[in-house]
Amino acid sequence: xxxxxxxxxxxxxxxxxxxxxxxxxxxxxxxxxxxxxxxxxxxxxxxxxxxxxxxxxxxxxxxxxxxxxxxxxxxxxxxxxxxxxxxxxxxxxxxxxxxxxxxxxxxxxxxxxxxxxxx
RNA sequence: GAAGUCGGCUGGACAGUCGCUGUGUGUCUUGCCUGCAAGACAUGUGGAGGAAAGUCCGGGCUCCAAAGGGCAGGGUGCCAGGUAACGCCUGGGGGGCGAGAGCCUACGGAAAGUGCCGCAGAAAACAGACCGCCGAUGGCCCCGAUGUUCGCAUCGGGCGCACAGGUAAGGGUGAAAAGGUGCGGUAAGAGCGCACCGCGCCGCUGGUAACAGCGGUGGCAGGGUAAACCCCACCCGGAGCAAGACCAAAUAGGGGAGCAUUGGCGUGGCCCGCGUUGCUCCCGGGUAGGUCGCUCGAGCGUCGCGGUGACGCGGCGCCCAGAUGAAUGACUGUUCUCGACAGAACCCGGCUUACAGGCCGACUUCCUUU
Numbered sequence: 001x002x003x004x005x006x007x008x009x010x011x012x013x014x015x016x017x018x019x020x021x022x023x024x025x026x027x028x029x030x031x032x033x034x035x036x037x038x039x040x041x042x043x044x045x046x047x048x049x050x051x052x053x054x055x056x057x058x059x060x061x062x063x064x065x066x067x068x069x070x071x072x073x074x075x076x077x078x079x080x081x082x083x084x085x086x087x088x089x090x091x092x093x094x095x096x097x098x099x100x101x102x103x104x105x106x107x108x109x110x111x112x113x114x115x116x117x118x119x
Numbered sequence: 120g121a122a123g124u125c126g127g128c129u130g131g132a133c134a135g136u137c138g139c140u141g142u143g144u145g146u147c148u149u150g151c152c153u154g155c156a157a158g159a160c161a162u163g164u165g166g167a168g169g170a171a172a173g174u175c176c177g178g179g180c181u182c183c184a185a186a187g188g189g190c191a192g193g194g195u196g197c198c199a200g201g202u203a204a205c206g207c208c209u210g211g212g213g214g215g216c217g218a219g220a221g222c223c224u225a226c227g228g229a230a231a232g233u234g235c236c237g238c239a240g241a242a243a244a245c246a247g248a249c250c251g252c253c254g255a256u257g258g259c260c261c262c263g264a265u266g267u268u269c270g271c272a273u274c275g276g277g278c279g280c281a282c283a284g285g286u287a288a289g290g291g292u293g294a295a296a297a298g299g300u301g302c303g304g305u306a307a308g309a310g311c312g313c314a315c316c317g318c319g320c321c322g323c324u325g326g327u328a329a330c331a332g333c334g335g336u337g338g339c340a341g342g343g344u345a346a347a348c349c350c351c352a353c354c355c356g357g358a359g360c361a362a363g364a365c366c367a368a369a370u371a372g373g374g375g376a377g378c379a380u381u382g383g384c385g386u387g388g389c390c391c392g393c394g395u396u397g398c399u400c401c402c403g404g405g406u407a408g409g410u411c412g413c414u415c416g417a418g419c420g421u422c423g424c425g426g427u428g429a430c431g432c433g434g435c436g437c438c439c440a441g442a443u444g445a446a447u448g449a450c451u452g453u454u455c456u457c458g459a460c461a462g463a464a465c466c467c468g469g470c471u472u473a474c475a476g477g478c479c480g481a482c483u484u485c486c487u488u489u
Contacts, residue, residue, distance in 0.1 A: 013444055014408080048444065059172090059462050063448095071449050074138065 010077075012048030012084060021048065021086045026116040028108045032093040032101060033069075035108040036086045037116045045080040047073045050088040065089050072105045081113050 012018060024038035040046060049069060051062045069087050087108075093101065 011444070015444085016407085018444075050444080060460095063462060066445095067448055071138080075449085 010044065010046050012046055012086065017084065018048055018050075018086060021084050024116075026112065028111045028115070030104055030107070032090060032104045033108060034088040034090065035105075035112060036088070037083045037112040039116065040082060040084045044082055045073075045077050046084045048084065048086040050086060052089075055089050055091050056094050061094055065093050068101050069105065072102055076106070076109055080109060081116075083112065083116055085112070 012021070021036045021038040024036070026037050028035050028037075047070070049066050051065050053062075055065070056062055066089075069089070073085070073087075087105075
């Protein structure tokens, strides 16, 4: 079936999980995001988000960015390999909406699947 | 109708598809102590704000000792009431602004002490005098009369001098210079005297009080600054849900009883106090992670009663987010006046700040019409 859900199983939760992904040093970045990835043991694609206070002081803005990332991940998840992803937002992401963010994320997914999926 | 003042409400709507999260029900799977736990699926149902914000006050709750005594430190500051409490709110008083509805107000004490007061000005805190006014009185000068021992003395006169001295009315400076206006008075002036206003003190009346009114009395206290130190009155112990409690891997930190009371360490800034460390015996331990705390509450709606009001009391009805790497979204369509500020994180009461618009009520002033 298509993986359209994004339940708590599909999210990264603990600090150790995040650290593992960062330590793997498999990364793709542009002016909106830095996306890290790391293979997991066939748990399906999982997502972690980092939107720091430096991106925007307003909680509303940070929530909006997270929702856009989460939504795109949810819709793309069927085509992704079994990796843990961590998306770190950068301040440029604040200025853009919808389409530009979509396009950027699609690039990242593709690149990381190629780069990290074989290792 | 226009301009304005005050108070309150609201914060796009509808439909479909996919998705997140709490919870009820059902089915299935797994586990075993056979009715519970976990998971999956289906279905029903709830799911950000008026400020959720700033974290500026106040409280609940939790631990620290039960939060206790003293010092230090901090806060508040007209009066009365409301409240769990407040720096909040309500009512009242004083002062200021406005034509008015109304608005603003850190509004205790400067005869306890200390500090500071730029520029200007003669002088800035102690009664002093730069210009000016006067010069009655005393002095000097001039004139006259009388007396004369020819030095001068006495008396009278002078738009005379401004030496002594008297003034603070006027000028000028300033935020501020011994209360203001008028009349009398005087050499000129001055609370020097009087009237009215202001101020202090005393009394009476009204008011719970702040305070107000009236009467009497004193010619009149001496600058400002206390969001400067300070004094007075009242209030305040500290830390915060990462509080704290429980279940529990690795690794090896703990708990109880008895003895010792000196010293070390810790506890809120200090002292007291309290805890701990030391030795002996006994017991099994609690970081990662998880569960609880965690939402039924100083709750919301409505009606009645009391109160000027804040608010209180009672009846009836209702359950209204509980996430935890952190949920409210995405897409499509329709529609309108094209949507601001902005996202719960233990919970309440306030304050402050941000905000596209829209709606309602009360009142004031002006204009027009009947």
